[in-house]
Amino acid sequence: MTVLASALDTKSPEYAANREAMLAKLTELDAEHTKALAGGGEKYVERHRRRGKLLARERIELLLDPDTPFLELSPLAGWGSDYTVGASLVTGIGVVEGVECLITANDPTVRGGASNPWSLRKALRANDIALANRLPCINLVESGGADLPSQKEIFIPGGAIFRDLTRLSAAGIPTIAVVFGNSTAGGAYVPGMSDHVIMVKERAKVFLGGPPLVKMATGEESDDESLGGAEMHARVSGLADYFAVDEPDALRQARRVVARLNHRKAYGDPGPAEPPKYSADELLGIVPGDLKTPFDPREVIARIVDASDFDEFKPMYGTSLTTGWATLHGYPVGVLANAQGVLFSAESQKAAQFIQLANQRDIPLLFLHNTTGYMVGSRYEQGGIIKHGAMMINAVSNSRVPHLSVLMGASYGAGHYGMCGRAYDPRFLFAWPSAKSAVMGPQQLAGVLSIVARQSAAAKGQPYDEEADAALRAMVEQQIESESLPVFLSGRLYDDGVIDPRDTRTVLGLCLSALHTAPYEGARGGFGVFRM
Known part of the structure; x- marks a missing residue:
């Protein structure tokens, strides 16, 4: 066993400042999650209850096995838009009759559960997760269909729901x-x-056209029950396989359906795992408030992997990237974690080799992000940073073992790609409240625009307006800063949720368990051409 030694000083002023900053971010995050939990607000929640109906999360709770966790996904969908936070849909992974399932539940307290552009994206992401991990998919349905004022953004892409x-x-x-x-x-x-x-x-109403539409289209007088009631579909059309007398009975029957699926995981569950040697609470004080200040990712690894046991790969080479082998809740993982922010040629080559090794061994990969991207400058361009960075991205792109990503700090530029960002289809991607992601840092981006503007003015022989430049830089910095925040990105479904660092081990354990429902095999060759 190779137990990581910790050099974290929990009594230092730096640790205290980092912890205070993280707790403040967590307080802000809790406030946003509260908005999602509130659904359509007190008025519509009470109206729903007066009708004798359960709320979306109450339905999920009754569906799940007692005392089992529910990993909610994309809870901040729609944040920063004109739509309710959560996007009128609850999605997540839970255990039903011992089977891990992907569960979606419409929230009828938000505009009758109608689908908007963000709930569509959220539902499609849930379907992707179900397909990639072979998770049975349970839809708890109560929706008025598309939110008609936004139909132009829903109708055409929305067909993918049924295709899926x-x-x-x-x-x-x-x-x-x-x-x-x-x-x-x-x-x-x-x-x-x-x-x-x-x-x-007497609650379910399933029809293509309601009474008003039928009247307009055919002249027929009809009612909800004859067109699409539960009893009609159970007795006449045959669309309903099971007829429930009330909501608890429906959820009971859903559990019995799952119990009879004979759905088996591709891999057995591992045995008991030894917890880390260090407290998860200490994760709150590791990431600096200023992401320009580097931190040692081994301090994070030591607090999330089993027994803090980590066998580092190439520890003396490419030291800005930490790589190595561990287990997490009994599942073997290969870990890639940014150590000094910048990725150089050596780190890129090291990552590519490590990813190939993980594929040879059929071991899932965990990417822990804190990178400002690949190094720039004439020395590094001449040294081949483009081809070496491309080698790393090539390896990530063509790797066939499951990938998990956690954004701890910065995740900028092509470094985000090389560390398996959203576009590279990690099975799951989560962010800490301290994370930031953009094409580059706010100051750098504003500075680049300023330099380009200065050069343009000089080429035209025009004087440069320093006051306007300062105003432009301030505006751009503020815009990029706000657009790189985790809640902004989570609102756009660029991650699967913003999590408390203390929950990282649990969240990753749930993800690893879910992804082992599906068989996988690493790439044996099959990578694109590596430019040497």
Whole structure:
């Protein structure tokens, strides 16, 4: 066993300042999560309860096995937009009858659960996770369909929801729809394309066209029950496989459906794992408030991997990137963690080799981000930083083992790509409240624009307005700073959630368990051409 020694001084002023800054960010994060939990607000929550209905998260709680965790995904979807935080949809991974499932639940307290552009993206991300990890997909349905004022952003891409349901089923991944209320118009295809359908008596309404539309189109007089009620679909159309007398009964029946799926994980669960030697609470004081100040990622690794046991790979080469082997909740992982921010040629080559080794051994990879990107300058360009950085990105792109990413600090420029950012399809990607991500840092980007403007003025022989330059730089810095914050990026579904650093080990453990539902095999060759 190679236990990492910790040099973290928890009594130092630096640690105290870092911890205070992180706690302040966590307080702000809690306030944003509270908005998502509030749904449509007190008025609409109370109206929903007066109708004798459960809230979306209450339905999920009754569905799950008692005392098991629920890993909520994308809770801040829609943050910073005109739509409610959470985007009228709850998604996440939970255990039902011992089976890890991907669960989605419409929140009918937000505009009747209607789908908006952000709930669409959130639902599609959930489907991607279900498909990649072979997780049975349970939809708790109560939605008025598309939010019509935003139909131009929903209608055309929204067809992917139904495409995904059929592809999941074709891949042998079970899909279950539990209908608690409206599931109308295009939304009717959710139960229509699911493997198993449960509808609640006198509550479920599933039809392509409601009474007003039928009257306008055909002249027929009809009502909700005859067009799409639960009893009609159970007795006449056959769309409902199971008829529930109320919501708890529907969730009970959903659990029985899952119990009979005979859905098996590709890999058995590992045995008990020894916890880290150091307290997770100490993670709060590691990342500096100023991300220009580097920190040793081994202090993070020591607080998330089993027994703080870490066998480092190439510790004396490419020291701005820490790589090595560990286990996390019993699952083997290869870890790549930025140590000094900047990635040089040596770090890029080291990463490419390490990724190849992980693929040879079929070991998932964990990327811990704190990078300002690849080094620039004539010395480094002449030394081949482009081809070496491309080598690392090539390896990440063509690796076939599952990837997990956590943004701890900075994640700027092509370094974000090389460390398996969102565009490189990590199975899961989470951020700490201290994280920032953009094409480059705010000061650097503003400075580049200033230099270009100065050169343009000089080339035209025009005087340069220093006052306007200062105002432009301040505006750009403020814009990029706000757009690089984790809540902004999470609102746009560029991660799967912003998490408390203390929860990192638990979150990663849940992700590792979920991804081992699906078989995987590392690349044996199959990488693009490495420019040497």
